[in-house]
Amino acid sequence: MSIIDTVKEALGSGPSAKSRPDDGSKGAYWCDDCDVRIRDVDLEGEANCPECGQEMRFEAATGRSCAC
Incomplete structure (x- = not known):
């Protein structure tokens, strides 16, 4: 396996972080x-x-990397 194949495989895998819940928040x-x-x-x-x-103050979620 070449270095290019290794990089493609690493970039092609899905994110390991938990995705943002879809509960209407x-x-x-x-x-x-x-x-x-x-x-x-x-x-x-x-x-x-x-x-x-x-x-308390409200802070809107703005994307997948939001702490919410």
Whole structure:
């Protein structure tokens, strides 16, 4: 096997990282003070931090590499 074949094989394999779930999530709510993150599909009720009670900010998911 040549070096070119080895590179083609390595690049041709699928990504090893888990793909983004397709559950309708648009992003996550964050508490900047406590570093708490709750995905929008997991949130029940108002977007208040369960640790400190402050309102959490929404951050939209922007692609496959998003932490959401």
